[in-house]
Amino acid sequence: MPFYYDSIKQSTLYVLIISFLLSSCSLPYLIKYAEKKQEVRVQPMPLAASGDEVTFEIAVSVPQRLVNKNYPYKLDVYFEYGENKRENIGTLNFQFGEFLYENKKPTISKTLAFPYDPAKKEGRLMVQGRVLNAKTNEAQFGKTTQIASGISTTPLSVVKNNQVLYIPNAYHPDKDTAEVLEFFFEENQYRLRDYIGSNLRILDQYVLDNVEEQQLKVFGSQSPEEADADLAARRAAELQAYYLGKVEMLDYVGKEVSLTIQHEEDYAEQLADKVKQSALPKKQVAEVLAILQKGGTMAAQTEALKQTEAYSYLQKYIYPSLRSARVEINYKRSRKPDYQLYLLAKKIADGTVDPTQLSADELLYAATLTPLLKEKRKLYEASVKLTDKWPAYFNLGVVYLQMALKEYRVSVKHKLLDQAIQHLSYAGYRNPTASVHYSLASACHVRGNKPKALEAYNYAIRMGGPDTLLTRIFADKAALEIEMGLYDEAIASLRYAGDSYQTQMNMGLSYLLKDNYEGAEGYYKQALEHKPYDALAHYFLAVVGARSKNEQMLTTNLRQAVRSKQSLIKEAVEDLEFREYHGTRLFQDALLR
Template sequence: MQTSTMRKARYLLLAFSSVILTTGLGGCSVSSILKKGQAEQKISVVPQVLEVNGENVLFEVKAQIPKELIQKKPVYSIDLVYNYGPKMVEPIGKMRFSTGEFIYENDKPTITRQYSFKYTPEKSRGKLLATPHVAKVNKAGKRGKTTEIASGVITTSKLVVKSNTVSLAPDDYRKGVSEPQTLTFFFDEGQAKLRDYLGTNMGVLKELIESNYKTTLVEITAGHSPEDADSKEFRLPLRRAQALEKYYKHELDVKSYTNSSKSVKFRVMPVVRNWDRFLKQVQLSALSPDQINEILTIVNSNVSFKEKERQLAKLDSYEYLQLYVYPTLRYADVRITYEIPQKKDSEIYLLSKKIVENRIDSDKLTEEELRYSATLTPLLSEKLKIYQAAAENTMKWQAFNNLGVTYIQLAQQALKPEIREKLLKEAIINLTYASHRNPTAQLFYNLGSAHHIQGNYLEALRSYDYAIKLGGRVEMLQQVFADKAALEIEIGQLDDAVTSLAYAAPGYQTLMNKALLYTLKGNYQDSKTFYEEALALKPNDALAHYCLAVIAARTNQENDLALHLRKATQLEKNLTAKAIDDPEFRAYVKTPVFREAVK
């Protein structure tokens, strides 16, 4: 009797345990885990409003769930995606609450992770979504209700001002007048070996020799930098000049039918321990007047050449000298005097049209004449065809540069994004050819600007740096630094932007970017001052007013927000929609003051 009673009790206990395992949390079903998880999970995002930082949106997600849900199987997970349009979904990551992937915080299973996604303009109005997911190993499982944990992206760091002004090559059509052309070659530190990679004019020299213009004189001047490795050998400039002389004579005898090494007069002029070119490069640099005066004081002193270099090395500007001045002093200038025949403008234009249409051979015009013909028409489409023909037939840097600039001008007029991108790609290809054939500050600035416009930030930065190293007119170098600073702000290199802005030209662009820099660093008072100075130069500037409205929103100055936002939207209508969607104004968007400002 007792045995029977005990068996019944045991049976009832097992049955009761079975109910617990299937309906309680000891061995939960997928549905019950999902239900409890959704009800009690806590998910937070830092920052609460996503913000673009450089090229990426960086943020941290923290998730907690009840500890009863932690077991070997099934596993509770949270899937994160960023949705920014119909069928536009970017997976962000998966937070799995399985063994080893979480910690306990306040007795709750917790996962904290850093995430990011690459920013593009269409993502500014998206939503960061979290969806719970419960599944056993190798099973589909169940997905819960999707919740929004962050909305929109602050894009204030993109409100930079940039110029990206590209320039055509100077017209070198000399109408028969014999004027020397100078090509500059650069050498590695302490070396006299000719380079045929980036930073040389080797391709230009070859093409000039093969053009077979009647050449009368070639003058080669070579020098060195003050660095020990470059100045310790007294004969190094002579060896550099002789290397070019030997190469030039060989190419004349092999590839020219008009000239020869005997018919052309050569003159070699080494420059040793001379500061003239150094001083010229310093005057062409973007160094401040005080820094230039410090350098001049040392160079004009009576101490030895080596002692001057040692004193220069102690200056704050020495890093600039090493990066942007000394490489240009390891040089050789080749000055070539040759003759070109002359034609009338009408004849040149008609012949160029026939060349473009493949009705006559390209040799009916010289390469200078063919490029010059593009200046005789106002139509970009005609200019493009002429420069294309010039590039194909002459392979000269001037033709490649002007073709690249024309592609950019057409891209700026293009309405369809895909056409614009295609034109910019062609521009970059041709500007790359031009800058590598004739490495000058202007050509590398053109190339950097093309990359910057298309969004190739790393390549743009490299080109800007190379332009600065080559040196040029102070105004142009200041513009390079100004656009370099804008780029550095865009990619989140704020400290580098501070340095670049110190060398940028004073004016509207620099003031606007300084103001933005201070805004991003949280110095709103100085930022406001710079924006007001920019408005003094450009009173009806919508962007400056919009940025002042952002500062007002961040500092809770409701009246200033209304004033500047009203002016910004009146001056530029498309800023109305931007302001309504901008997370910077989220706290104000439903207020009467905001609504009145954007009316």
């Protein structure tokens, strides 16, 4: 019995002690206790920039005592750089529902990020705890603690192209040319999709054109896996019926319309053409072509293709592009000399001349006759307004992109890029081809809109196209995936990007960021086969040497890098990759000899 009462007394005493500690003097006590007992972990170390952001994982564990609704404990996370500049990143709140238990301790694990800027390269990641009195709102702040310093820019060192060119002009003074509109269908469907931006809207414009004669050809197609063998013919017939119905309803000039249809019957040949133009490795192309050349039923060939290494590529990128129909439209138009076209186009843009005096192709062509971007923009804007055709939207987007690349004011640059993306998107709705969507992806990539850029790269690849174009798309897509931290995906994309300097450099970077130093070394050496004495390749071989503790590789390649490009001396001195070697004799010798 005495033991029972002694236990009660001890428990009561313990409660009284805790109550006392959590009384008026509890805030200073708790904040010191938190600083002493909390554990903070950050990955990666050092922090690393990726694209236009610095993303990191932070995990904080605290004792159970700090989970208290009357005296809540919070940990502020911020970044300090420059002259007293502070950027708040987030707050970890140790209340029930906000944490999990790890090793029996309340633990919060979060992914946080903040915008990257070169001015932040030598900054510090800081934390500061605070305890609040829930009744009085009184707060006690703890000491500021540095948990990481500096930002590595190695993940930003991608090689990319992102070249966006004007489309070849369709206006030829010496001959008539055909314009092609493509329409894509859902799998096993032949009904036209009248969504916003569909080419049906452009097709409607041809119905209204004031010309004496139109010659149209409709070609239907389907993918090998589609069940209905007549699907290609149905798709062509659907477009024929649509156009002739619109002509009967809307045409008031009595133009003569000749419309013929046909569908692809040799699917194996059509598929073979697509495969030859794809970015598949030569070995996989040969495997697919061997199956198609062997003959047999399409069903049997389709089953055989499912067993190939290329099948996932076929499904994702080639088959969707075969579920289509295209319309070719020919016009007979009179031609005007360049000086007359240019003067008329300027007057049309100013609103002083009837816009019907020039055709859509003539108005687009006139914009190519001036080198001034402001004049080009004005003429393409007029073309967009008057014709609503995809080349006008596309070239206007290119103009905005070129203006953005020459702009030094960040806010203005971003506005111009947004305009470029908007107009390239409109062009993509109206003409969904690989080249158009690659240009859209490039503009989004330059703007820093990573998800939209990745979506556009993937869509461009699905459209198919010449091998030279697809390898460029895969190469820039891989550069974006590296910037997004998707190293395995980047490596997969680079397998279709051909053997180029860009491919080998980005493959080397991907392996470096995955800590595969032997693989990275091999790819950087292959890059040097494309560009002997290249400063960047030697520089990153030095980085590989630093990470793998190979001092000979570090010094030999760093010396060659700064010989080829002296500005890399400053880069190396500030680079966190060489932090362990800063101030050492071998590092100084590599930079100075």
